[in-house]
Structures are given as structure tokens and as C-alpha cells.
Amino acid sequence: MNILYVFAHQEAKSFNSTLKEAAITSLEKNGHDVRLSDLYSMQFKPVLDRDDFTQPKRDDIFNPFLEQMNASKNASFSRDILDEMEKVKWADFLIFQFPIYFTNMPAIMKGWIDRVFAPGFAFNPATQSAYDTGLLKGKKAMVVTSTGAEESWYSEGGPHGDIRELLRYLTHCTLEFTGLEVFPSHIIFGAGNMSQERVDGEIQRYMEKLDSVAPKES
Amino acid sequence: MNILYVFAHQEAKSFNSTLKEAAITSLEKNGHDVRLSDLYSMQFKPVLDRDDFTQPKRDDIFNPFLEQMNASKNASFSRDILDEMEKVKWADFLIFQFPIYFTNMPAIMKGWIDRVFAPGFAFNPATQSAYDTGLLKGKKAMVVTSTGAEESWYSEGGPHGDIRELLRYLTHCTLEFTGLEVFPSHIIFGAGNMSQERVDGEIQRYMEKLDSVAPKES
Numbered sequence: 001m002n003i004l005y006v007f008a009h010q011e012a013k014s015f016n017s018t019l020k021e022a023a024i025t026s027l028e029k030n031g032h033d034v035r036l037s038d039l040y041s042m043q044f045k046p047v048l049d050r051d052d053f054t055q056p057k058r059d060d061i062f063n064p065f066l067e068q069m070n071a072s073k074n075a076s077f078s079r080d081i082l083d084e085m086e087k088v089k090w091a092d093f094l095i096f097q098f099p100i101y102f103t104n105m106p107a108i109m110k111g112w113i114d115r116v117f118a119p120g121f122a123f124n125p126a127t128q129s130a131y132d133t134g135l136l137k138g139k140k141a142m143v144v145t146s147t148g149a150e151e152s153w154y155s156e157g158g159p160h161g162d163i164r165e166l167l168r169y170l171t172h173c174t175l176e177f178t179g180l181e182v183f184p185s186h187i188i189f190g191a192g193n194m195s196q197e198r199v200d201g202e203i204q205r206y207m208e209k210l211d212s213v214a215p216k217e218s
Numbered sequence: 219m220n221i222l223y224v225f226a227h228q229e230a231k232s233f234n235s236t237l238k239e240a241a242i243t244s245l246e247k248n249g250h251d252v253r254l255s256d257l258y259s260m261q262f263k264p265v266l267d268r269d270d271f272t273q274p275k276r277d278d279i280f281n282p283f284l285e286q287m288n289a290s291k292n293a294s295f296s297r298d299i300l301d302e303m304e305k306v307k308w309a310d311f312l313i314f315q316f317p318i319y320f321t322n323m324p325a326i327m328k329g330w331i332d333r334v335f336a337p338g339f340a341f342n343p344a345t346q347s348a349y350d351t352g353l354l355k356g357k358k359a360m361v362v363t364s365t366g367a368e369e370s371w372y373s374e375g376g377p378h379g380d381i382r383e384l385l386r387y388l389t390h391c392t393l394e395f396t397g398l399e400v401f402p403s404h405i406i407f408g409a410g411n412m413s414q415e416r417v418d419g420e421i422q423r424y425m426e427k428l429d430s431v432a433p434k435e436s
Contacts, residue, residue, distance in 0.1 A: 010267050011280040046264050046325035049228050062229040065366060065410065101332045103391035104322065107264035111325030125366065131377055148283060148343065159349055160391045169387060173321035173378045192283065 001214055003027055004091035006037045008098040008109040015191055015199060016099055016146060022203050023095070023144075026210055031217030035087050039108045045080060046111020052078050065119060072120025084116040088136070093214060094180065097144040099191070103166050113174060122178040134179020141180040142213060143171060144206070146191035154189065163187060183213050219432055221245055221252045222309035226316040226327040228258045233409055233417060234317055234364060240421050241313070241362075241428055249435030253305050257326045263298060264329020270296050283337060290338025302334040306354070311432060312398065315362040317409070321384050331392060340396040352397020359398040360431060361389060362424070364409035372407065381405060401431050 005024060009016035020036075027034050037044070050056065053067045055076040071077045077085070088094065098109045105113070117123070123130045147154060147163070154163035164171075167185060175182045186209050188202050223242060227234035238254075245252050255262070268274065271285045273294040289295045295303070306312065316327045323331070335341070341348045365372060365381070372381035382389075385403060393400045404427050406420050 010282065013279050014281070040265070040267065046329065047258070048319075048324065049258065061231050063232070064228065101266075101328075102335070102395070103387035104328060104331075106266065107325045107329030107332050110319075110322060110328045111264065113322075114319050114325050117320070160395075161386065165383075166387045166391060168379065169321035169384045173384060177320070177378075 001032045001092040001217070002090050003032050003034045003093045003095065003214065004037065004087045005034055006039070006094065006096045006109070006112060008039045008106050008112075010040045012041075015194065015202075016097065018199065019144075019146075019188075019203060019206055020097055023097075023206065023210055026207050027214060030211070030214065032214055035090070037084060037087065037112070039112060044108055044112060046108045046114070048111070048114045052081060052115060054078060068118035069120045069124075069126070072118055077118070081115050081118075084112065085121055088116065088122075088139075092139055094139065094141040095144060096141065100145050100147045103160060103163070105170070117174070117178055129179075130177050131179065134177060137179030139180055140183065140213070141175045142183040143167065143175075143185040144187075145185065146188040148192040149190065151189035154187075219250050219310040219435070220308050221250050221311045221313060221432065222255065222305045223252055224255045224257070224312065224314045224327070224330060226257045226324050230259075233412065233420075234315065236417065237362075237364075237406075237421060237424055238315055241315075241424060244425050244428055245432060248429070248432065250432055253308070255302060255305065255330070257330060262326055262330060264326045264332070266329070266332045270299060270333060272296060286336035287338045287342075287344070290336055290342075295336070299333050299336075302330065303336075303339055306334065306340075306357075310357055312357065312359040313362060314359070318363050318365045321378060321381070323388070335392070335396055347397075348395050349397065352395060355397030357398055358401065358431070359393045360401040361385065361393075361403040362405075363403065364406040366410040367408065369407035372405075 007020050011017060024034050048064055050062055053071050053076060055074060057067055057070040098105050119125060122136055123134050129135050152158050154160050156162045164185065171182050171185060186206060225238050229235060242252050242254065266282055268280055271289050271294060273292060275285055275288040316323050337343060340354055341352050347353050370376050372378050374380045382403065389400050389403060404424060
């Protein structure tokens with residue numbers, strides 16, 4: 001499979017980076033082609049603004065939705081967006097890995113969604129292309145995330161509540177919205193301060209998950 | 219009351235900006251002091267990284283949580299973060315207004331949360347200060363947001379589901395997590411293409427909501 005790995009952590013020596021490196025090694029060993037978008041190291045621009053459009057439809061007023069629709073038609077997004085769109089088109093499977101910040105993506109990952117999953121490219125209200133008819137239909141996706149809080153905080157009846165319900169704005173309203181088939185999220189709870197034994201166990205658990213969602217190519 | 223208005227829209231001629239301007243005028247007329255953080259026009263930096271810390275605890279490895287805890291103790295955040303923290307401390311009531319991008323905040327607004335609601339400032343796991351004991355306890359907050367989708371999409375049984383449930387990652391796990399008392403969100407559905415009559419009606423409806431959550435000072 002062609003796999004696009006969209007990754008957001010600032011530190012190459014972090015647990016998240018260790019997990020990402022292990023994943024890429026394992027996926028490639030299993031015969032997959034992997035492309036990485038390492039958002040912090042790319043200094044990916046998270047802010048959707050006028051600079052995203054090389055041939056703006058209107059100069060007098062900036063309407064992000066209309067500009068994205070127009071740029072989708074004319075392939076007139078800025079180069080960094082076009083590059084990410086090419087990777088999405090190439091990919092059969094998209095993995096999004098990030099540490100949870102406030103039950104949500106870090107801003108840099110949210111900016112990737114805002115700018116790359118543009119209307120006209122990932123979905124299209126004008127043609128009612130969303131969910132079952134989303135423009136990325138046929139591809140798969142998975143969210144991989146670590147939380148500082150322990151699992152009890154993110155369970156039904158816990159202070160935050162069930163994390164899988166809370167993440168529906170992402171798994172359902174964002175990823176499934178574009179037509180992606182979404183695997184259950186892979187979540188590492190209480191990742192703030194882990195022993196080496198725990199780290200090794202979490203790497204092992206993630207590799208097993210990857211083997212099941214992206215089986216060895218034959 | 220002292221009101222901090224955190225606002226995210228790129229275009230001064232947009233519906234969102236019109237709504238924000240009407241709100242500030244009305245709040246001030248009712249005797250409130252309002253400070254505005256207009257994130258796009260401030261070119262607010264959304265990315266949490268090493269540049270946020272003037273006296274880093276560690277140079278060899280970047281751990282955002284530990285750096286935020288340390289900077290909260292020593293007031294050693296970058297100037298832009300300290301300025302926003304001052305506004306939060308000053309405020310009795312925080313209003314967050316943004317257009318929904320994928321059932322979520324635009325990246326620039328998420329970045330404000332990531333960087334300003336730092337551990338040690340807005341909550342503190344070390345002292346179990348969250349929710350009922352969150353560090354912003356005593357202050358209030360409200361989310362004001364517009365959606366492109368019609369209300370039927372964001373209702374129970376609709377394609378996305380109940381927007382108020384979906385927004386719990388923000389209203390509950392973010393705002394209430396820091397101790398803020400959160401009013402029901404004010405939502406404008408189907409805001410993509412409104413008649414002037416509809417715009418006028420929505421301004422009126424929002425002013426009435428503001429009158430109820432921030433009554434005229436006597």
C-alpha cells in the first residue's frame with residue numbers, strides 16, 4: 001500500500017517520534033511505500049489565508065470557502081498545499097499521529113486539515129460529495145494519539161468522558177466526511193512519563209495494530 | 219465586566235467580523251470593558267515550539283508540557299503569550315468567536331488555546347487543579363460559532379450529529395477543564411450565504427444572547 005504518515009511532534013527524541021520511526025520501519029519492512037509529512041520539521045504553515053491562493057477569485061474580499069473551491073478547480077493553491085494534496089492522492093492509507101492537546105489536535109495538525117482537505121478536493125458541498133460520496137472515498141485512515149491523562153479520565157463516567165466519542169469531530173465529521181474509511185483510533189493513555197518497559201510495550205502494541213490494518217504485502 | 223473577545227476570521231468585511239463589531243459596540247454600550255484579540259490581524263503565532271520559552275528548562279530535549287510548567291512558574295513565556303495571559307487574568311468573561319472548520323476551531327484559534335492555556339497557568343496536573351479546581355475558576359466563557367452546514371446536518375440523527383455533543387472537546391474538556399463556567403454555545407447555522415434580512419436577524423439574536431449573559435452594568 002501507499003501510506004501517507006502525517007505527524008506532529010516538535011522533538012525527534014520524544015516518545016511520539018520513537019513510535020513514528022518504529023512504525024515507518026515496520027511498514028516498509030512489510031512492503032509498503034511510506035511518505036512522511038513531519039509537520040514541525042517541515043515548518044508547515046497552519047494558517048489558512050490569502051497567501052494560499054496563487055490566482056485569487058476576488059481581491060476585494062477574502063472568502064476562504066469560495067477561494068478553496070476556485071483553487072480546487074484551477075489547481076491554484078500555494079505549492080505547499082499542492083504538494084500535500086499530491087501525497088493524499090497517491091496514498092491508499094493516511095495515518096495521523098499527534099499528542100492530544102486539549103482533547104484535540106495541536107494547531108499545526110489542525111492547519112494541515114484546514115488547508116489540505118479543501119472543499120473541491122476532499123469534499124464538495126456543490127455536488128453533495130461527502131461521507132458515502134466524499135472525494136477521498138476508497139482510501140483509509142487512522143488516528144494515532146497519546147494523552148497525558150490516564151485512561152480513567154477519558155472513560156465513560158470519567159472527568160473528560162469517552163475519548164472515542166469526544167474524537168468524533170475528527171474521526172467522523174472530518175475523516176469520514178471526506179469519504180475515508182476510518183479504523184478505530186490507536187490511543188496511548190498516560191504517555192507523559194513512561195518507563196522504558198512501558199515504552200517497549202506500547203511500541204509492540206502499535207506494531208501489532210499496524211500489522212492488522214496494513215498487512216504485509218504478499 | 220471585563221470581557222476578553224478572542225476572535226478568528228481573516229476578513230474584516232465578513233459576516234463574522236460584522237457580528238463581532240456589533241457585539242463589542244453593544245457590550246461597551248452596556249458598560250463593559252472589552253479587550254479584543256483579533257488573531258489573524260495580530261498574526262498570532264499558532265505553533266507551540268521552543269521559541270515560546272525565554273528561559274528553557276532543558277536545551278537537549280524539548281518537552282512542551284515541562285517547558286510550559288516551568289515558564290508558568292518563572293513567567294518566562296514569550297511576550298505574545300504573556301500578553302494574552304494578562305488579558306485572561308484581567309477578564310471576567312471570555313468569548314471565543316470563530317467559523318467552524320471541520321466541526322472544530324480554525325488552527326489559529328487552536329494555537330491560542332495550546333499556547334495560552336498552559337499547564338501551570340490555566341490548569342495544573344501537579345496540584346490536581348482542573349474542572350472544579352481549574353485555575354481560571356470564577357471566570358465565565360462562551361463559544362460563538364458559525365457553520366457552513368445547515369442545522370439539520372448538525373442535529374441528532376443528522377449526518378454529523380448533535381453539534382453541542384460534538385463540541386464537548388472544547389466546551390467541557392478545554393474550557394470547563396480550566397475551571398471556566400461555560401454558557402451554552404451561540405451557533406449560527408448555514409452561515410455560508412445569508413440574505414441581508416437573515417444577517418440582521420442573526421445580529422439581533424446574538425445581541426439578545428449577549429444581553430442575557432453579560433447584562434447591562436448598573
